[in-house]
Amino acid sequence: MKRVVVGLSGGVDSSVAAYLLQEQGYEVIGLFMKNWHDDSVTISNECPWLEDSNDALLVAEKLGIPFQTVDLSEEYQEKIVDYMFSEYEKGRTPNPDVLCNREIKFDVFMKIALSLGADYVATGHYCRKSEIEVNGETVYQLKSGTDTNKDQSYFLCQLSQEQLSKSLFPIGELTKPEVRKIATQMELITAEKKDSQGLCFIGKVRLPEFLQQKLQPKDGIIIQIDKNDAVYSSELQEGISLEEELKAAAKKIPYTPEMGKVVGKHQGAHYFTTGQRKGLNVGGTTDPLFIIATNVETNTIYTGLTSQHPGLFKKALRIEKEEVHWIREDLVLANGETMEVMARIRYRQPLQKATLHQFENEMYLYFDEPQSAITEGQFAAWYLGDELVGSGVIS
Structure with a gap:
């Protein structure tokens, strides 16, 4: 039996992910990530971490799987919060969810899981993973979730082949109503729970107040x-x-x-x-x-x-060379090469037709149609069909 550590967030998606893995014969362990201590900047009673960790515990008990909480608030402060402050200070708008996946869930958290002898880490993301062979090597693909309304592949646009190789996305083939239905049939406490809003694992945060802790108001x-x-x-x-x-x-x-x-x-x-x-x-x-x-x-x-x-409106955006990230390393463009793709510059934006142009020190993404509010510090992600192949920070 392969061992999987599931990031149980106290929501319905990760609860059902854990159940499905159990059904598939994996040995499942539930881990809750505590990423935040300061309740003064969360909007109280909207998704406090205590309630979430309690729900995660009840789900683990119901499924009969081991459960524990890991405190990653130090790493979260350093890798996500400090980065956010410095980006806002520069007048850029960071995407904490994309970073949280790259730096916390699929890095710090994944290392903890592997140290517990896990073969894989699983999350409740609406996306799919598959594998193909390229020149005799296994290559992992990140694909959009079957539920186009909930597809979360964008949030994973910075993952590497190494991270993908050890990841599982059990609900990627399901729609949200199907997930809720399974949770109801299994009588999981999270079946009717509302989707969480706000910063990844912090809960709803008042952003101006949050930023004012470090960035002083000035008229x-x-x-x-x-x-x-x-x-x-x-x-x-x-x-x-x-x-x-x-x-x-x-x-x-x-x-x-x-x-x-x-x-x-x-x-x-x-x-x-x-x-x-x-x-x-x-x-x-x-x-x-x-x-x-x-x-x-x-x-x-x-x-x-x-x-x-x-x-x-603008028709193009620029990405610095060191900010270009390919999930599919076998598709990397050389200087002077172009690639026709479908791209988005924010979560939930419908995919847009565009062309990548790689130059010596930078890459440009040129859209067929002008795009509204291209924002520095956010991530542009590009797809071939339903596969997310690369991304980069808009500069």
């Missing part, structure tokens, strides 16, 4: 830029190289306060992100204002009216 101005501003109609130079063309399509527009009018004040540009609509507290506009850019150096926020404002 700045909110500028509104007109959609007909000349900056949106600049022509490309003739005879420039493809790389120059892509660089122009991906680059940030250099906004200055003189380009627009002051419409309000804010408490710190580092608390805000491109594409954000809520939290600006600016009244009296005909349509909602959207953030089209932030500048943490000058502490200025630039906005535009409506979700169709030209300042929100």
